[in-house]
Amino acid sequence: MNIILNPIRWMGILGLATIIGAASISAKEAPQFSALVKAGKLPPVNERLPEIPLMLPVVDEIGQYGGVLRRAFLGPGDHNNYTRVVYDALVRFAPDGSQVVPHIASGWESNANFTEWIVRLRPGAKWSDGQPFTADDIMFWYNDILLNKELMPGGANWMKNKDGSTARVEKLSDYMVKWSYKQPNTAFLLNLANMDGADKSISNLVFVPAHYLKQFHPKYASKANLKAKIKAAGFDTWTQLFAIEALPHLSGVRPGMAGWIPDGTTVSDRVFRIKRNPYFVGVDPAGNQLPYIDEVRFTFFADKESLNLAAVSGEIDFQGRHINMSTYPVLKENEGQNNYRVMTWPTFGGSDAVVMFNQTWQGPEGEFFRNKQFRIALSYAIDRDAIKELAFFGLGESRQGVPAPFHPYYPGDEYAFKYTQYDARKANKILDGIMPKKGSDGFRVMPNGKTLDIEIGVVPAFGAWTDIAQLIVENWAEIGVKAHVEVRERTVHFAMRPANELMAEVWNEDTTGFPFSGQPKFDPRSDPALTFAPLVAKWYATDGKQGVAPEPAIRRLVEIIDEAKTSSRNRQVALAKELFRIWADNVWEIGTVGLTPMIQGVLVANKKLRNIPEVAGNDWPLRTPGDTRLEQYFYAK
Amino acid sequence: MLQYIIKRLLILPFLLFIFSIIAFILIQAPPGDFLTSYMAELAASGSSIERAQIDALRALYGLDQPLYIQYFKWIGRLLTGDLGFSLDWQKPISELIGERLALTLALGVGTFIFTWLVAIPIGILSATRQYSFFDYFFTVFNYIGVATPTFMTALVLMWIAFKYYGVSVTGLFSPEYIDAVWSWDRTVDLLKHLWLPVVILGLDGTARLARVMRANLLDELKKPYMEMARAKGMSEWRLVMKYPVRLALNPLVSTIGWYLPLIFSGSVIVATVMNLPTIGPMLLRALISQDMYLAGTIILIYMILAIIGTLISDILLAWLDPRIRMEDN
Numbered sequence: 001m002n003i004i005l006n007p008i009r010w011m012g013i014l015g016l017a018t019i020i021g022a023a024s025i026s027a028k029e030a031p032q033f034s035a036l037v038k039a040g041k042l043p044p045v046n047e048r049l050p051e052i053p054l055m056l057p058v059v060d061e062i063g064q065y066g067g068v069l070r071r072a073f074l075g076p077g078d079h080n081n082y083t084r085v086v087y088d089a090l091v092r093f094a095p096d097g098s099q100v101v102p103h104i105a106s107g108w109e110s111n112a113n114f115t116e117w118i119v120r121l122r123p124g125a126k127w128s129d130g131q132p133f134t135a136d137d138i139m140f141w142y143n144d145i146l147l148n149k150e151l152m153p154g155g156a157n158w159m160k161n162k163d164g165s166t167a168r169v170e171k172l173s174d175y176m177v178k179w180s181y182k183q184p185n186t187a188f189l190l191n192l193a194n195m196d197g198a199d200k201s202i203s204n205l206v207f208v209p210a211h212y213l214k215q216f217h218p219k220y221a222s223k224a225n226l227k228a229k230i231k232a233a234g235f236d237t238w239t240q241l242f243a244i245e246a247l248p249h250l251s252g253v254r255p256g257m258a259g260w261i262p263d264g265t266t267v268s269d270r271v272f273r274i275k276r277n278p279y280f281v282g283v284d285p286a287g288n289q290l291p292y293i294d295e296v297r298f299t300f301f302a303d304k305e306s307l308n309l310a311a312v313s314g315e316i317d318f319q320g321r322h323i324n325m326s327t328y329p330v331l332k333e334n335e336g337q338n339n340y341r342v343m344t345w346p347t348f349g350g351s352d353a354v355v356m357f358n359q360t361w362q363g364p365e366g367e368f369f370r371n372k373q374f375r376i377a378l379s380y381a382i383d384r385d386a387i388k389e390l391a392f393f394g395l396g397e398s399r400q401g402v403p404a405p406f407h408p409y410y411p412g413d414e415y416a417f418k419y420t421q422y423d424a425r426k427a428n429k430i431l432d433g434i435m436p437k438k439g440s441d442g443f444r445v446m447p448n449g450k451t452l453d454i455e456i457g458v459v460p461a462f463g464a465w466t467d468i469a470q471l472i473v474e475n476w477a478e479i480g481v482k483a484h485v486e487v488r489e490r491t492v493h494f495a496m497r498p499a500n501e502l503m504a505e506v507w508n509e510d511t512t513g514f515p516f517s518g519q520p521k522f523d524p525r526s527d528p529a530l531t532f533a534p535l536v537a538k539w540y541a542t543d544g545k546q547g548v549a550p551e552p553a554i555r556r557l558v559e560i561i562d563e564a565k566t567s568s569r570n571r572q573v574a575l576a577k578e579l580f581r582i583w584a585d586n587v588w589e590i591g592t593v594g595l596t597p598m599i600q601g602v603l604v605a606n607k608k609l610r611n612i613p614e615v616a617g618n619d620w621p622l623r624t625p626g627d628t629r630l631e632q633y634f635y636a637k
Numbered sequence: 638m639l640q641y642i643i644k645r646l647l648i649l650p651f652l653l654f655i656f657s658i659i660a661f662i663l664i665q666a667p668p669g670d671f672l673t674s675y676m677a678e679l680a681a682s683g684s685s686i687e688r689a690q691i692d693a694l695r696a697l698y699g700l701d702q703p704l705y706i707q708y709f710k711w712i713g714r715l716l717t718g719d720l721g722f723s724l725d726w727q728k729p730i731s732e733l734i735g736e737r738l739a740l741t742l743a744l745g746v747g748t749f750i751f752t753w754l755v756a757i758p759i760g761i762l763s764a765t766r767q768y769s770f771f772d773y774f775f776t777v778f779n780y781i782g783v784a785t786p787t788f789m790t791a792l793v794l795m796w797i798a799f800k801y802y803g804v805s806v807t808g809l810f811s812p813e814y815i816d817a818v819w820s821w822d823r824t825v826d827l828l829k830h831l832w833l834p835v836v837i838l839g840l841d842g843t844a845r846l847a848r849v850m851r852a853n854l855l856d857e858l859k860k861p862y863m864e865m866a867r868a869k870g871m872s873e874w875r876l877v878m879k880y881p882v883r884l885a886l887n888p889l890v891s892t893i894g895w896y897l898p899l900i901f902s903g904s905v906i907v908a909t910v911m912n913l914p915t916i917g918p919m920l921l922r923a924l925i926s927q928d929m930y931l932a933g934t935i936i937l938i939y940m941i942l943a944i945i946g947t948l949i950s951d952i953l954l955a956w957l958d959p960r961i962r963m964e965d966n
Binding site: 075076077080152153154157199201203233234235236237239240243244250265268269270271299300301302303305306309310312313337338459461462490491492493494495519527528 | 812
């Protein structure tokens with residue numbers, strides 16, 4: 001994650017964009033737009049593009065226009081399927097996730113101590129309905145959405161100063177907007193790259209079409225008009241209506257800046273279509289306006305299994321989301337005859353199945369979970385090769401939950417593979433020193449005379465976690481530690497976490513690429529997070545009045561995260577490495593196998609589809625596959 | 638009789654009121670609410686939403702209010718003829734379930750007709766040719782039909798269709814007709830897809846119905862009036878069809894009313910597996926995501942159908958069998 005904070009370095013890239021801008025005098029467009037221009041129904045392409053268009057590099061070659069990209073989605077709850085395809089943000093993560101790059105915005109600069117950030121927009125850029133996109137569209141978001149107490153009573157975390165007040169946003173010119181924080185904010189770009197309407201939440205917006213949304217806002221719309229609109233849509237309050245109309249995929253008609261714009265359908269429809277935006281700001285290196293593909297079509301499936309069957313029979317053109325890793329062999333088997341190929345994008349570091357122990361478990365078992373030697377013994381006892389073969393088809397590697405080796409935060413092999421070699425004898429020896437007494441059934445007994453029995457909570461969410469947990473239970477039985485698996489429905493499991501009702505759980509460690517933003521799993525205060533130390537979370541939330549005080553090592557994690565949020569890049573790297581050294585060394589969370597394509601990383605792609613990178617950063621903050629620039633995908637004729 | 642029907646109808650609103658409360662409480666019984674399940678769903682698809690955003694949404698949807706206020710909000714809307722608003726789909730419920738109800742009805746009625754057309758002849762033939770090869774064949778066939786869960790049949794047939802014909806037989810429409818307006822072509826397309834789920838769902842019911850028909854008819858065939866009619870020289874075929882079959886059908890006809898709620902609720906798993914745009918999968922999803930307004934409204938519709946179904950059954954029975962009369966007459 002090499003976030004470039006030095007504005008000088010960006011000059012080079014902006015300069016490149018200027019040259020492309022000059023070349024765009026002869027910009028080319030999709031044939032159906034040429035026809036519309038000829039008929040006088042659409043302005044010529046040069047008038048639709050900004051003065052300095054966004055140049056999106058192509059992966060392999062300059063493409064051709066045309067085609068429909070068929071995808072499948074699971075209904076209104078699957079709105080992020082759309083979000084990940086369009087990745088409609090001012091700035092984006094680069095395809096490998098290593099840095100933030102300009103997108104709708106043309107660039108940015110910050111002052112020396114990172115308290116002020118200026119974001120530059122593209123003069124001449126237009127919304128999909130042809131209206132100009134200016135600083136006013138950001139100011140409307142700031143004044144009328146973020147600061148509106150009815151719409152966002154809690155504000156947004158990324159817009160807050162340390163003292164709880166809201167950061168200031170001002171318009172410097174039609175194409176320049178300045179953010180001012182009271183403290184250094186080095187996570188600004190990371191956050192900006194994720195303000196794309198994700199989670200269908202208005203909290204994740206930063207630029208909106210003011211000219212369209214004013215009709216739904218009581219500050220601008222007449223009371224009678226607004227009331228009629230609320231009633232017609234079946235809502236109770238204007239905020240409910242506004243929350244829908246502010247997002248293209250819920251509204252269906254709200255103008256946007258993305259490569260494709262909904263044609264009136266929404267994620268609540270059985271078929272959700274998004275069509276090429278005639279005003280999209282991006283061009284390819286040859287000056288062709290992007291995107292190449294005419295339309296992305298999401299078809300509703302009620303059930304994940306039937307979606308997978310559709311993928312196997314070649315009815316999906318490009319998708320990793322909802323493709324089960326367990327479908328991988330069947331997909332491979334049918335790859336040739338059904339006109340698709342199977343690709344894999346491994347997870348962005350971490351470990352794809354971990355056992356997290358609750359550090360604040362109040363039962364007699366808690367004493368052992370808090371014993372580092374005990375955790376080390378249990379880590380040695382796990383046969384990770386078996387898990388890799390049985391649950392991950394031999395893909396990935398045995399590792400703890402630390403970043404991927406190519407990542408600047410990687411703490412080194414020594415920590416990535418710490419305690420991961422399978423050694424039951426060593427594990428037994430350590431345990432004999434901690435709890436030598438065994439019952440008649442061969443299982444180790446706690447000082448109170450009862451058998452230690454670890455309950456591992458599992459939600460069948462991404463991978464074959466139930467099977468993995470079962471393998472671990474068998475491994476541990478060999479060293480005399482009794483454990484059992486408890487599979488629960490996900491909402492129940494999620495309610496048990498903050499209530500401190502889970503002893504241990506299996507989940508994945510997927511936040512190693514972004515330890516200082518979002519809800520990292522090593523931060524005991526994160527919510528939602530794993531059942532790391534729920535009572536420590538309470539301790540922090542109540543300023544030490546309730547809950548349990550953290551042990552020094554956990555306290556250090558929190559200090560590192562807080563310091564990194566306001567420190568320079570080099571310091572962040574050093575802090576992150578320290579964080580992951582502590583994390584791997586303490587094995588609060590036992591990692592098993594990582595870098596597998598478990599999460600949306602088994603992809604089917606139409607055989608004719610081109611410009612898909614073979615390697616890509618694959619993570620939610622990167623909005624994969626959005627980070628790979630679907631705008632430059634195309635169908636070979 | 639008329640008095641009886643009116644009495645039953647008058648009690649209907651009261652029953653619905655009680656049922657609506659029970660339904661609402663049951664739907665709310667699992668821990669958490671729509672937003673906790675929404676948060677869990679997001680986490681399970683790789684993203685995370687902050688607790689503060691969830692709390693803001695909770696206030697936006699009024700889920701922070703006490704249960705009884707949420708109930709009265711919902712029932713108040715229902716009383717004005719407004720089916721309510723789905724939290725999950727962000728759409729008025731009437732808009733969501735309209736076409737789904739129609740398609741569910743088509744599937745249910747299709748299955749019903751298929752079941753009867755197949756089961757009754759089998760039942761008659763099995764009874765009249767008791768212990769023949771034909772009888773044994775269908776007995777085995779029927780037991781397989783009863784014993785195989787319908788979703789299993791669906792999966793096997795889907796696999797065969799994929800393996801040997803390379804098509805996935807999910808859904809009720811071809812891609813180009815999924816959200817098209819109704820037309821003759823769309824109806825034909827629907828029929829092309831409808832037969833498979835009808836057969837799958839029908840196999841289960843066929844087996845039961847054929848067994849009942851066989852047993853009922855066997856009872857009748859042994860009765861003395863059969864001997865009498867044969868003695869008078871009536872042809873065997875006409876005799877069987879005219880008297881015992883009619884009598885054997887009576888108990889079956891009287892239970893037709895029971896099919897009404899079953900038509901809507903009987904196909905949830907098959908519809909989910911086969912990705913059918915019917916009401917069942919929508920209810921299932923509404924329950925999982927704790928979208929209580931949508932789930933509550935669908936369940937209330939089921940209840941109305943169950944009550945009407947029972948009423949129809951009672952009326953049919955009273956009408957068919959003069960021995961059953963209202964006790965207060």
